[in-house]
Amino acid sequence: MEFESTPEQEAIADSVRNFVKREYDFEQRQALAASTDGLSRDNWATYAELGWLGAGLSEDAGGYGGSSVEYAIIAEQLGKALALEPFVATVTTLKTLEALGTAPQAKELAERIVTGETIAILAHGEAAARGDPRIVEAVAAHANGVWTISGRKSLIVGAPGADLLLVSAGVDEGLGLFVVPRDANGLHISPYRTVDNFRVADLGFDSVAAEPIATGTTVLPAIEIGIDHGTVTLCAEAVGAMDAALWMTRDYLKTRQQFGQPIGNFQALQHRMADMLIQCELARSMLFQGLHALGLEDNARRRGVSATKVTIAEAGLFVGRQAIQLHGAIGMTEECAIGHYYKRLFAIAHLHGDGDTHLERFASLAN
Amino acid sequence: MDLRFDPELSTFRSEVRAFIAANLPPDIAHRGWHDYHAYRPDIQRWTEILCKQGWSAPHWPVEYGGTGWSPIQNFIWHEELRLAGAPVHDRSSLELVGPVIYTFGTQQQKDYFLPKILSGEHWWCQGFSEPGSGSDLARLRTRADVDGDHYVVNGQKTWTSEAHWADWIFTLVRTDQEVKPQAGISFLLIDMKSEGLTRRPIWSIDEGLTLNETFFDNVRVPKENLVGEAGKGWGYAKFLLTNERTMSAEVPHSKRDIVQLKRIAAQTMKNGKPLSDDPIFRSKIAKAEIDVTALEWAVLRLLFAKGEHAETAVASVVKTRGAELRQTLAELSAQALGDHGIAMTPDPESEHVMRSDGLAPPIMEEGVGIVSKAIFRRATTIYGGTNEIQRTLIAKTVLGL
Numbered sequence: 070m071e072f073e074s075t076p077e078q079e080a081i082a083d084s085v086r087n088f089v090k091r092e093y094d095f096e097q098r099q100a101l102a103a104s105t106d107g108l109s110r111d112n113w114a115t116y117a118e119l120g121w122l123g124a125g126l127s128e129d130a131g132g133y134g135g136s137s138v139e140y141a142i143i144a145e146q147l148g149k150a151l152a153l154e155p156f157v158a159t160v161t162t163l164k165t166l167e168a169l170g171t172a173p174q175a176k177e178l179a180e181r182i183v184t185g186e187t188i189a190i191l192a193h194g195e196a197a198a199r200g201d202p203r204i205v206e207a208v209a210a211h212a213n214g215v216w217t218i219s220g221r222k223s224l225i226v227g228a229p230g231a232d233l234l235l236v237s238a239g240v241d242e243g244l245g246l247f248v249v250p251r252d253a254n255g256l257h258i259s260p261y262r263t264v265d266n267f268r269v270a271d272l273g274f275d276s277v278a279a280e281p282i283a284t285g286t287t288v289l290p291a292i293e294i295g296i297d298h299g300t301v302t303l304c305a306e307a308v309g310a311m312d313a314a315l316w317m318t319r320d321y322l323k324t325r326q327q328f329g330q331p332i333g334n335f336q337a338l339q340h341r342m343a344d345m346l347i348q349c350e351l352a353r354s355m356l357f358q359g360l361h362a363l364g365l366e367d368n369a370r371r372r373g374v375s376a377t378k379v380t381i382a383e384a385g386l387f388v389g390r391q392a393i394q395l396h397g398a399i400g401m402t403e404e405c406a407i408g409h410y411y412k413r414l415f416a417i418a419h420l421h422g423d424g425d426t427h428l429e430r431f432a433s434l435a436n
Numbered sequence: 437m438d439l440r441f442d443p444e445l446s447t448f449r450s451e452v453r454a455f456i457a458a459n460l461p462p463d464i465a466h467r468g469w470h471d472y473h474a475y476r477p478d479i480q481r482w483t484e485i486l487c488k489q490g491w492s493a494p495h496w497p498v499e500y501g502g503t504g505w506s507p508i509q510n511f512i513w514h515e516e517l518r519l520a521g522a523p524v525h526d527r528s529s530l531e532l533v534g535p536v537i538y539t540f541g542t543q544q545q546k547d548y549f550l551p552k553i554l555s556g557e558h559w560w561c562q563g564f565s566e567p568g569s570g571s572d573l574a575r576l577r578t579r580a581d582v583d584g585d586h587y588v589v590n591g592q593k594t595w596t597s598e599a600h601w602a603d604w605i606f607t608l609v610r611t612d613q614e615v616k617p618q619a620g621i622s623f624l625l626i627d628m629k630s631e632g633l634t635r636r637p638i639w640s641i642d643e644g645l646t647l648n649e650t651f652f653d654n655v656r657v658p659k660e661n662l663v664g665e666a667g668k669g670w671g672y673a674k675f676l677l678t679n680e681r682t683m684s685a686e687v688p689h690s691k692r693d694i695v696q697l698k699r700i701a702a703q704t705m706k707n708g709k710p711l712s713d714d715p716i717f718r719s720k721i722a723k724a725e726i727d728v729t730a731l732e733w734a735v736l737r738l739l740f741a742k743g744e745h746a747e748t749a750v751a752s753v754v755k756t757r758g759a760e761l762r763q764t765l766a767e768l769s770a771q772a773l774g775d776h777g778i779a780m781t782p783d784p785e786s787e788h789v790m791r792s793d794g795l796a797p798p799i800m801e802e803g804v805g806i807v808s809k810a811i812f813r814r815a816t817t818i819y820g821g822t823n824e825i826q827r828t829l830i831a832k833t834v835l836g837l
Binding site: 204224259261262265269326328329332337338390397398400401404408409412415416419428429 | 565568569570571572575594595638639640641643647704705706707708711716717720763771774775776777778779780790791793795796797798807810811812814815817818819822823824827828
C-alpha cells in the first residue's frame with residue numbers, strides 16, 4: 070500500500086493547479102458562472118489538451134492508461150477552485166463506455182470525448198429514482214429498424230452544453246444505451262442552474278430516434294460502474310472544496326478582529342475549526358477507501374463507494390455550513406467566496422444519490 | 437400545575453382563523469407561502485387590513501394600539517398567520533423599534549411614530565452592526581456630534597436588513613468618545629431620506645436582496661429624534677435584542693414548515709411510492725417534528741413565566757435552538773424535493789433579483805422558494821447575535837461561568 074502520489078500523478082496535479090491559478094480565481098469563476106453558457110469551451114479544450122479527460126481511462130477504452138486515481142487527483146484540484154466545467158459528468162460517461170467494453174462504437178466515442186472534439190454526457194438519472202441507478206422508467210421501442218426513446222431524465226449535469234447525450238432506456242431485456250444528438254426531434258431540454266451555478270437540464274423524450282451503443286442485461290451493470298467511478302471523482306472534488314473552505318476560514322479567523330483580538334483566539338471557534346479539520350481528514354480517508362473499492366467485485370465496490378458518499382456528503386455539509394458560520398454575516402454574501410463553497414458542497418451532497426440513498430444501498434448489501 | 441390548554445383558546449383560534457380566511461388576499465397568501473424575502477407592497481396591504489381590525493400590533497400595550505391578548509393568544513395568532521401564508525410582518529417596526537419607542541420614547545415620538553407603524557405607513561430598518569463591530573457591537577464607531585439643534589452623523593452601518601424598503605432607520609451611534617464603549621452609545625432615529633445618507637444593496641448567496649450597507653456622510657438629525665437619554669442607548673438595545681431573541685425561536689414558522697415538508701414528501705416520488713412512505717425519510721420528518729415540539733414547550737414555558745428571572749438567557753436558549761431547527765427544516769424540505777432541491781430558484785415575482793436569466797427548473801408549486809430558503813437560513817444562526825454569542829451568554833448568565 071502506498072498513499073503518496075507518483076511523480077507522474079504529482080505532475081498532473083501541478084498542471085491542474087497551474088490552470089486554476091491562471092483561469093479560476095474567484096472573480097473569473099463568478100464571471101464565468103454569469104456568462105451565457107456558464108462554462109468555458111476554451112477551458113474544456115485545455116482539459117483535453119493537458120490529457121485530463123483521458124487520464125483515468127484504460128488505453129483499450131481510448132484513454133491514456135490510468136485509473137480513477139488520476140481522475141480523483143484532477144477533481145480535487147478543480148474542487149478547490151469550484152471549476153464549472155462538467156468534469157465529473159464526463160468521467161461518469163467515459164467510465165460507462167469503458168465498462169461496456171467490447172462495443173467498437175464505445176471506444177470510438179470515448180476517443181472523441183477524450184480529445185475534446187465531442188462533449189457527450191450520460192443521461193441516466195430520473196427524478197423518482199432519487200439516485201438509485203437501477204430505477205429507469207424511460208423506454209426504448211424498436212420498429213422497422215429504428216429505435217425510439219420516450220420518457221424523462223432529471224438533473225443531467227452538463228446537458229445544456231453537450232453535443233451528444235447517452236441516454237439509458239428500458240428494452241425487452243435489460244436496458245439500452247443510446248446516442249441522441251442534442252438537437253434531435255422530440256427532445257425537450259429544460260436547462261437550469263443548480264445553487265452552485267452548474268448548468269444542468271431536465272430532459273423529455275417524445276419518441277426520439279436514437280442510435281444504440283449497446284442493449285441487454287450488461288448495460289445496467291456498466292452504467293453502475295460508470296456512476297460509481299463518477300461518484301468517487303465527485304467525492305474527490307468535494308475533498309478539494311472542503312480543504313479550500315477549511316483553510317480560507319482559518320485565515321479569516323486569524324485576521325478578523327472582535328473584542329480587541331483575532332476571533333481565532335476564542336476557544337469555541339478553535340474547537341469548531343478542529344471539528345472541521347477532523348471531518349476533512351475523515352473525508353480524505355474515505356476517498357482513498359472509495360478509490361480502493363472501485364477495484365473490487367460488484368457488491369464490495371457498491372458498498373465501498375456508498376460508504377464514501379455517505380461520509381463525504383455529511384462531512385462536506387458540516388464543513389460548508391461551519392465555514393459560513395465562522396465567517397459570520399460576510400459569509401452570507403454573494404461577493405464572498407466562502408458561501409459558494411457551501412453551495413457546491415450542498416449540491417454535491419445530493420448529486421449521484423444523497424446520503425440516505427447510499428446509506429440504504431450500503432445496508433442492503435451483505436458484507 | 438395544570439398542563440391542559442384553556443378551552444377558550446380553541447374558540448380564540450377559530451375566530452382568528454376565520455378572520456384571516458376572510459380577509460387575507462389570496463395573491464398575498466400565495467406569495468407568502470413561497471416565503472421569500474419581505475415584499476413591502478404585500479405586507480403593507482395586509483397591515484392596512486389588520487389595522488382596520490385593530491390587530492396590526494396585537495402584542496403592544498392596549499394604550500398604544502395593542503389588543504390586550506395574552507402571550508399565548510399572540511402565539512396562536514402567529515401560528516394561524518403562518519399556516520394561512522400571511523407574509524411575515526415588518527419585524528423591525530413591530531417587534532424592535534416600536535416597543536423601544538413606547539417604553540423609552542418621548543410623548544412626541546410616541547404620537548408621531550407609533551400610529552404610522554400600526555398603519556403600515558412607516559417601515560423601519562435596524563442600524564446596529566458595522567463592518568468592524570458585529571458580535572462586538574459595543575465597539576461601534578458611527579458617531580453623532582452635536583451641532584446646535586442637531587446631531588451630525590458620520591459612519592457606516594452594515595447588514596441593514598430591508599433598508600431598501602425602509603423609511604426610517606433606528607441606529608446606535610457614539611455620542612461620547614471619552615467614556616467606556618457602552619456608555620458613549622445613544623439610540624437615534626434617522627429618516628432614510630436624509631441628505632448624506634446612501635445605501636448599497638448586498639446580494640446574499642440565495643441571490644436575494646435583504647441586506648444593505650448604509651453610509652452616513654454628515655447626516656443632520658434633529659435632536660428630538662434621540663430616544664431616551666444620550667449615553668443610554670446600550671441599555672435600550674439590550675432590551676430590544678432580548679425581544680428579538682424571544683421572537684427568533686420562530687416556532688409558529690417552524691410548525692408551518694413541518695406542514696409544508698409533509699406536503700412535499702406526499703407529492704414527490706421515490707421508486708413508485710410517495711417519499712412520505714419511505715421509512716428513512718419518514719423518520720427524519722418525525723424527528724424534526726419532535727424537535728419542534730420540544731422547542732414549542734420551551735417557548736410555552738417562557739410565555740407563561742412569571743417574573744423576569746434570567747430572561748435574557750432563556751431567550752438565548754430558544755433563539756439558539758430555533759435558529760438551528762429552521763436550518764434543519766429548510767434543508768430537509770430541499771432534500772424532499774429531490775433533484776430540484778438543489779436548483780437555484782430566485783423569487784419569480786420579485787423586483788429584486790440578482791440575475792434574471794430564466795434558468796429555473798419546472799419546479800412543483802409547493803417547492804417554490806424552498807431552495808432559496810435552505811440557502812438563506814444559514815443566516816439564522818448568525819443574525820440577532822450568533823449562536824456562539826448566545827451560548828457564551830447562557831454560560832455567563834445562567835451557569836455563572
